[in-house]
Amino acid sequence: MYRYDEFDHRLVAERIAQFRRQVRRRLAGEITEDQFKPLRLKNGVYLQLHAYMLRVNVPYGTLSSRQLRKFAHIARTYDRGFGHFTTRQNIQYHWIRLEQVPDILEELASVEITTIQSSGNCVRNITSDQYAGVARDELADPRVYCELLRQYSVLHPEFSYLPRKFKIAVTGSPNDRAAVAVHDIGLRMHRNAAGETGFEVLVGGGLGRTPYIAHTIRDWVAPEDLLAYVESILRIYNIYGRRDNIHKARIKIIVNQLGIDRYRELVEEDFAASKDTPRPELPPDEIDRIAAFFAPPPYEALDDITDELDALAAGDARFARWLRHNVAPHKQPGYAIVNVTLKAPGAVPGDITAEQMDALADLADEYSFGELRVNHRQNLVLPYVRQRDLHTVWSKLDALVLATPNLNLLSDVISCPGLDYCALANARSLPVARDISARFVDVDRLAAIGPVTINVSGCMNACGHHHVGNIGILGVDKRGKEFFQLTLGGSSDRNAALGDRLGPGLAQEEVPDAIEAIVDRYLELREEGERFLDTYRRVGIEPFKEAVYGVAEERAIA
Amino acid sequence: MKQMVIANHLADGFVVFLGPDDRWCRWIGEGRVLEDPAEAEAALATAKRHEADNVVVDPTLIEVTIDEAGLPRPVEIREAIRAFGPTTGAGSGGNAFSDVVGR
Numbered sequence: 001m002y003r004y005d006e007f008d009h010r011l012v013a014e015r016i017a018q019f020r021r022q023v024r025r026r027l028a029g030e031i032t033e034d035q036f037k038p039l040r041l042k043n044g045v046y047l048q049l050h051a052y053m054l055r056v057n058v059p060y061g062t063l064s065s066r067q068l069r070k071f072a073h074i075a076r077t078y079d080r081g082f083g084h085f086t087t088r089q090n091i092q093y094h095w096i097r098l099e100q101v102p103d104i105l106e107e108l109a110s111v112e113i114t115t116i117q118s119s120g121n122c123v124r125n126i127t128s129d130q131y132a133g134v135a136r137d138e139l140a141d142p143r144v145y146c147e148l149l150r151q152y153s154v155l156h157p158e159f160s161y162l163p164r165k166f167k168i169a170v171t172g173s174p175n176d177r178a179a180v181a182v183h184d185i186g187l188r189m190h191r192n193a194a195g196e197t198g199f200e201v202l203v204g205g206g207l208g209r210t211p212y213i214a215h216t217i218r219d220w221v222a223p224e225d226l227l228a229y230v231e232s233i234l235r236i237y238n239i240y241g242r243r244d245n246i247h248k249a250r251i252k253i254i255v256n257q258l259g260i261d262r263y264r265e266l267v268e269e270d271f272a273a274s275k276d277t278p279r280p281e282l283p284p285d286e287i288d289r290i291a292a293f294f295a296p297p298p299y300e301a302l303d304d305i306t307d308e309l310d311a312l313a314a315g316d317a318r319f320a321r322w323l324r325h326n327v328a329p330h331k332q333p334g335y336a337i338v339n340v341t342l343k344a345p346g347a348v349p350g351d352i353t354a355e356q357m358d359a360l361a362d363l364a365d366e367y368s369f370g371e372l373r374v375n376h377r378q379n380l381v382l383p384y385v386r387q388r389d390l391h392t393v394w395s396k397l398d399a400l401v402l403a404t405p406n407l408n409l410l411s412d413v414i415s416c417p418g419l420d421y422c423a424l425a426n427a428r429s430l431p432v433a434r435d436i437s438a439r440f441v442d443v444d445r446l447a448a449i450g451p452v453t454i455n456v457s458g459c460m461n462a463c464g465h466h467h468v469g470n471i472g473i474l475g476v477d478k479r480g481k482e483f484f485q486l487t488l489g490g491s492s493d494r495n496a497a498l499g500d501r502l503g504p505g506l507a508q509e510e511v512p513d514a515i516e517a518i519v520d521r522y523l524e525l526r527e528e529g530e531r532f533l534d535t536y537r538r539v540g541i542e543p544f545k546e547a548v549y550g551v552a553e554e555r556a557i558a
Numbered sequence: 559m560k561q562m563v564i565a566n567h568l569a570d571g572f573v574v575f576l577g578p579d580d581r582w583c584r585w586i587g588e589g590r591v592l593e594d595p596a597e598a599e600a601a602l603a604t605a606k607r608h609e610a611d612n613v614v615v616d617p618t619l620i621e622v623t624i625d626e627a628g629l630p631r632p633v634e635i636r637e638a639i640r641a642f643g644p645t646t647g648a649g650s651g652g653n654a655f656s657d658v659v660g661r
Contacts (some may be wrong), residue, residue, distance in 0.1 A: 029612035052571035420644035
C-alpha cells in the first residue's frame, strides 16, 4: 500500500496543528459556531443528534492491520467501543468529544490516516473496487490512480471551495463493484481500439433528492491525461455550478441542465486550452512510482486446491455455505478473497466493535499479508488468504460472529445511520435494516432467493443509496410519523438503474412483511437462472404492487 | 403545553437540558419542565445567552409530556432519540448509551 513521504507527513502535521488552534479558539469563544462549522467539516467533524461525529477516510478502502488496530484503539479510548463503516468506504465514530478531536487526529496521523476532506465542499475520499489488485477480471489496479487523484486533490487551492461536495470512484474491472455510475465523476478502465488501457470518464451521476445515472463524457482518456481531464471537469463545475441553492449545487444538476453535449464541449475546450499551460501531467515514471506501492504481496507459488476444499465443504454444511457465498476467486493460484460480512442477523449494518477490529487485524496479519479492504456495502475483505487456510479463517471469523454467509443476499442490507444518529434524517433506517436481517435468517432460503440488494436511507439525501438498491427503502416523516417508501429495480453495477416507486409508504412494522411478499412473488415468477433484478426487469412493477398492497389490504380487513 | 430547552454541550457535544438554576443537565429527568409560554421564552433567552457564551450549541424549545413515572418525554421522535439514545438497542455498540444519560 501507499506509504507517506516527508511531504505527506508534514502536510498532515501542519493541518492538525492548524485545527488544534481552531478548536481552541472555538472553545475559548473567539469564533462562533457559524464561523467554526466549515472549518470542522473540512476535518470530518459533524455535530449530530447525540454528540460530535468524526468521519475518517479509508483511502479507496485499503486498510492495514496496523490502521485497523488504531481504529479499535480510538473506538475504545475516545468513543463507546465501536465504529461504523459507511457506504463510502469510511469509518465513522458517533460519540466523539470536540475537545479530544485534535488528539484523535494525531493518533490517526501516526498510522497515515486522516480526516482531511471527509466532509465539506471539496473532493471527498476517492472510492474504488474492494477487490482491487486481486480481482480476476481486472485490467489494472485502480488504486494507483485513486492515490494519484488523492494527492492531486488534497488541499488543492482551486478546488477547496467547490459549489458542493464532490465524489469520485474508480474501477479497473468491467464488472463494476465501485458504483461509478452514481458518482460525480466515475472512471472505468478499459482498452481502446489500439489495445491501450485508459479510462472511460462518466460525469454527473449521483443520488440524493435528484438522482441521476452518470453520462459518459469521454469514451477514452489516456492515463497521462487523467488528472488534466479531471481538472477540466472540476474547473467547469466550479465556474458553472450553482451556489445559490444547496439542493441544486451538485455537478449532476448543471450537467443535466446544460446537457451532456454542452458540458462536454466546455470541458473539451478547457482541456484543449490547458495543453499550452502548466497542467497536471502524469508521466509514465510517476505512474510507475505510485504503482510500485501497490505491487502484489510476496505470494507463495501454490496451486488451487479445489478438490480438497470441496471435500471439506462436503463434510461441513456451514463451511460450505460460507465458502459458496463469502469467498471470491483470486487472480493468484492457491489464494482466495474472503469477505467478512458485518451483517449478522439483527446486527446494525456496518457496526463493528473494538474487539472485532483487533481480532480481524490479527487475522489479517496471520492470513492476509496484514491488509484488509472496506467495501461500499459496509463489509470488510481479507484480500490475500491462502486457500489452504480458508477453513481455519472461517472458524475464527465464525467465533467472532463475522461469518454470516449472506454476502450480496437479502440480509446483507446497506443502511445509513438514520434518525438514530443523524441530524438530517427523517426516519430510523437502522431498525428497518435490523428487522429485515432478523426476519430472513434461514441461510438456505436466502441462498434459494439468490442475490438481492436492499438499501435503506433515513432521508432523501440517500446515504443508504436506496435509489440503486434492487429493493430500495426510503424513510420519510409524515406529520411526525415515520413511513417507508419502497422502490424496486435499482442497481449500481455495470447496468446501473434507478428504482421505481412501488406505492404509498408503509409503517416500520409492515416493511418485513412487504419484503416477504415481494420475495414470494419473485419466486413464483422467476424463470430458470434469473436473479431478482432480471425477473423484475422482465415482468415490471405491477405484480409486486399487487403482492404488497394486496397483502396490506387483507391484513387491514382482518 | 409543556416544554423544555434542549441543546448540545459545546465541548463534548452531548445532549443537555436546561435545569434548575440555569444549569445544564445530561439527564432529561433533571431538566426544567416549562408550563407557561412566557417562562419558556425566558428560559430560551437564557439558553441563547449561554450559546453566545459558548457553553452550548443550538438551544431549542421542545414539547414534552409527562409519563406515568413522572418523567418528561419529548413528543417528537427525533427529540426522544436525542433524550434517550439510539433505539437500536442491544446487539450493537450503540447499547452503551444508558450509562451516560443516567437511566
